[in-house]
Amino acid sequence: MSLNRSSGFSSSRLDKKRPLRIALVNLASERDNWEIMMVPLGLQYLAAVLKERFGEAVEVLIGDMGLIPRQTPLDQVARAYLSDVRPDVVGLRGFSNQAEMYHVVAKEAKRARPDALVIAGGPHAATLSQGLFADENIDLVVPLEGEETLPEVIRRWIDGGAVHEVAGVTWSEKGEKRFAPARPLIEDLDALPFPDYSDIDLDAYQQFKTMTGLRPKGKATSLFTTRGCFFRCTYCHDHFGKRVRKRSLDNVIAEMEWLITHKGVTEFQIIDDIFNADRPRAIELFDRIQKLGWKIHLAFPNGLRGDMLTEEFIAAAKEAGAYHWALAIESASPRIQKLVKKHNKLDRLMRAIELSDRYGVFTSTFTMFGFPTETREEMQMTADYLLASQAHSALMFQVQPYEGTEIRDQVSQLTSGVMEGELTFSPAPGNPDAWFTEVPQVEMRALILDTMRQFHFTEARLRRVLELTETCHAKPALAEYMHFTMSECGLTLREMPNSPVRRMLADLFRHEGPVPYERWQPPFIPEIHALPV
Structure with a gap:
């Protein structure tokens, strides 16, 4: 990692006709993206701030690799x-399961413009991964x-100044991590502009x-x-x-209103780390949405603390349009809960799941297997x-x-487990020598x-899920999910015995729509079809 200042940028740079071109790239993984895509909200915030600060002196582009067809x-x-946009500055954002793409894109950024400034950010950068600092094509890491x-x-x-003196950045010098003074977290979130949608094709995300x-x-x-x-x-x-x-x-509310009015948004996926940390505030938001008369949908794909859900919260959320949320159980072992500092109150969490079902909110769960020292029992x-x-x-x-x-x-x-290289989100067994529980990976996978x-x-659960398609997910979405689940389990409809479950699935699969990747083209590379497959 080095800072190549041969570009000759100076304080007069802003006076030139060509604006500084900044490309913000949302990374994807070729290994295990699970066909999951959501708008790159973090990059949209950055784009909005840069345009607010620099105006026409910068040109900010957002490229989302997740929109690229899988093949x-x-x-x-x-x-x-x-090579097409040749940006002066490249910002990279990704998760740890996309770690390899930081290096791929950084290399191509330097190939396109050797004097480009390449900055690594996003959740993976927050880990301060040694791999980011060992890459000579990455100039700075912004971990927060x-x-x-x-x-x-x-x-x-x-201005030609020393970028490594900016509070909040890190970099590598002679193989050692170097840190500028820490930057406090942003206290006044209202002072931030709303995320920038001018370079986002929102329609392209809808079928993922x-x-x-x-x-x-x-x-x-x-x-x-x-x-x-x-x-x-x-683990977080x-x-x-x-x-x-x-x-x-x-x-x-102001941001939601703008998105409803200007972008035709009818569903908000709330992705806070813990939305219900302040329950009265959350319920007040639900009440305000209801009083405004908005006919919208709310989903919480993460960030709800399950054992903190109350019936009052669930009822208010449902009235405001909530139809789906995901609750993280992780483990039902009290010892493991303590070990990983999750501290779920499992009886309250079970009650919250029961209430969610009663109020008709489609409820997903997250669990993990194979915590350090976890037993088969x-x-x-x-x-x-x-x-x-x-x-x-x-x-x-x-x-x-x-x-x-x-x-x-x-x-x-x-x-005594040994970990080598980056791990993925895939549930498939890997190298048995690189695991860290007494339960063999093959046995864990079988469980x-x-x-x-x-x-x-099971008949009762599947019947209830199908009932919820009347008010929650459409049948094509549920069919896609169940097809994926059958594939993971190694099941096919043809091999299943004739039973109510098989008949319900057969009827559901008649509603299955086309695979999203066959429907959408990436908005930022029109020539993508010309690339070799």
Whole structure:
């Protein structure tokens, strides 16, 4: 990593006719994106701030690699895009399962313009991964919020100043991580401009799955109402800090109104880390939506603390348009809950799932198997908890101890497991020598698949899920999800015995629509069809 200042930028740079071109790239993984796509809200915030600060002196482009058809090699996409736009500054945003693409895109950015400034940000940057600092094509890493840091970096870069002196940045020097003074988290979130949609083709996102694993019900976009979380789960990134900072409800309502009026949005996917941290505030937002008479849909693909849900909250949310949320169980073992600092009150969480079903809110669950020192009996406790619940869908994962998380240290301290390279979100077994529980991976995988089969393909649960298609997800979205689940379980309709479950699935699959990737073309590379497949 080095800062190449041969570009000769000076204080007169803003006076030239050509604006400074900044490309903000949302990364994707060729390995396991699960066909999940949501608008790149973080990059949209950055674009809005840069345009507000610099006006016509900058040209900000947002490129979303997740919109690229799956069969297209992403390195070729990056090369085509960056060779075409030749940006002066490139900002990269991605998750840890997309870590390899930071290096691919950074390399292509330098190939297109050797003097470009390449900045790594996003959740993966928050881990301070050594891989980012070892890459000579990455000049700076911004591990936390960028709305105040990035404009200052751009100003220094334009003026020929030392960008590594900007508070909040990190970089590598002679193989060592270097840190500028820390930058406080943004306290006044209302002071930020609304996310910029001018370079976003919102229609292109509508037929992709959200983080719930299902396609949205209405024309959807994402919404932050808070940042941060005061829980300290050991497996989680710390991107927004361990304190909840809130936008005013007036500010939230104003953004929603603009999106409804100008973008035709009818569904908001609220992606706070913990939306119900302040329950009275959350209920007040629901009440205000109802009083405004908006006929909208609300979904919470993450960020609701399940054991903090009350009947008052659920009833108010349903009245405001909530139809889907996901609740993180993670483990039904009290010992594991304590070990990973989740501290779920499992009886309250089970009650919340029951109430959600009663009020007709489609409820997904997240669970993980394979925590450090977890036993076969503890994994079975989680499986039994899921099967006893009235949840409607269940996403089950093997634990992935990413860099920068406390659970990574727990693996080293508590087990003899060896971790090499980056891990993925895939539930498929990997190298048995790289795991960290006494339960063999093959056995763990068998338990997950058996639980998935029992959970999803029982008559009572499937019948209830189909009932909810009247008010929640459309049948094509549910059909797509069930088809994916059958594939994961190694099942086919033809091989299933003649039963009510088989007949219900056969009827559901008649409503299945086309695969989203066959329907949408990426908006930012018109020549994509000409690339070799």
